[in-house]
Amino acid sequence: MYLFKEDMARGPIPNEVVRFILLGIPSVPYLEAMLLLRSETGHAWDAKRASQRLYLAESAAQSILDELSSKGILEAVDQHKQLYRYHPNSDELAQVIDLLAKVYAENLIEVTNLIHSKTNKKAQQFADAFLWKKDS
Numbered sequence: 001m002y003l004f005k006e007d008m009a010r011g012p013i014p015n016e017v018v019r020f021i022l023l024g025i026p027s028v029p030y031l032e033a034m035l036l037l038r039s040e041t042g043h044a045w046d047a048k049r050a051s052q053r054l055y056l057a058e059s060a061a062q063s064i065l066d067e068l069s070s071k072g073i074l075e076a077v078d079q080h081k082q083l084y085r086y087h088p089n090s091d092e093l094a095q096v097i098d099l100l101a102k103v104y105a106e107n108l109i110e111v112t113n114l115i116h117s118k119t120n121k122k123a124q125q126f127a128d129a130f131l132w133k134k135d136s
Contacts (some may be wrong), residue, residue: 020096033064037086044083092102
């Protein structure tokens with residue numbers, strides 16, 4: 001694999017971003033949805049539009065939008081039509097998401113690896129629960 005200058009890390013990921021990723025970002029599609037809506041704050045989004053832009057099933061996109069809304073990252077513009085827009089419920093949340101967007105643009109591989117490492121640990125813990133113990 002060749003590394004181009006643009007792909008190389010431009011610095012360590014700040015601790016507050018690492019913490020936010022580990023505690024609040026369950027998947028790369030979740031992160032991508034959050035950053036997509038952040039980049040187009042003037043638009044209202046529904047699952048169909050989000051699914052087309054993120055290459056996800058509409059049901060998966062709806063789940064992500066619902067979760068982002070429940071975490072205070074999106075607000076419902078029209079609950080009946082399930083339309084959302086980016087609107088973090090605090091300045092601190094908006095600031096860490098802004099920092100995450102910058103870090104992700106500069107350290108895409110490191111951020112995705114961090115998200116996947118968290119997922120892989122959960123999968124390993126789940127698999128370990130089914131290992132036969134020698135004493136059993």
